Amino acid sequence: MTNGQRQKIKMLRYQGVGYGKIAKATGLSRDSVRNYCIREGLNGYASELVTEYREVMKEEMLFVVCLNCGVKLEQNSIGRKRKYCSLSCKREWEKDHRKPYAHKCEYCGKEFQSLGVIWRKFCSPECYRRDRFWREEDAAEVAQKILQFKKVNHLPKWLRDLLLADTEN
Structure with missing residues (x-):
């Protein structure tokens, strides 16, 4: 498991994504992802993990990786912080997370x-x-x-x- 895969697993887990979907996104097996999450304390219900993450990491790691695909983002020193790596990722995220x-x-x-x-x-x-x-x-x-x-x-x-x-x- 590479450092990039570890970071991607952490970020996707903090976003509330399950082990199976993380495994597909990283190319690892579900059990490898699950074992890594248990070792790092990322196991349990994803909804509880998301609220815990938001309380602990308020501004620290905000917008480090793309909300949709988990690719590391390069932030500009001026202007609004980027949340997505591309416009297609933004559209895909918004399509999947619409509010009624x-x-x-x-x-x-x-x-x-x-x-x-x-x-x-x-x-x-x-x-x-x-x-x-x-x-x-x-x-x-x-x-x-x-x-x-x-x-x-x-x-x-x-x-x-x-x-x-x-x-x-």
């Missing part, structure tokens, strides 16, 4: 989630089209339901705001 965001559709009011996108307004392209291209048939349907005192299923946000607005005049 909860939203409410502005047209139908349905709750939905989007991965990695915080600015979504509509749950589907159909809701977007119905809201963006409001038709006379839709207006007639809403007016008819209102006159019959029936529930209106889908109402665009702009119309809802207009109908429920406080009249201060």
Whole structure:
């Protein structure tokens, strides 16, 4: 086992990666990786190891290796610290680590989630089209339901705001 492989094992383990994936990334056997981790005190649940690592190593080893592949990074003396060795590594990392965001559709009011996108307004392209291209048939349907005192299923946000607005005049 080379020093580069040892460093890569440590960094991947501190990122919460399991023995099998580390073995594939370094080209070693799973048992070799596991035995090394036990000797170095890197065994146990990866989630506990990650929190322990963050507490101990706050700024010390931050951004020494690429977050995705573990390649050693060369930092510039000025500017922002590099986290990835290349743009392709950054894209691969972000693709695998997307955060889910909860939203409410502005047209139908349905709750939905989007991965990695915080600015979504509509749950589907159909809701977007119905809201963006409001038709006379839709207006007639809403007016008819209102006159019959029936529930209106889908109402665009702009119309809802207009109908429920406080009249201060």
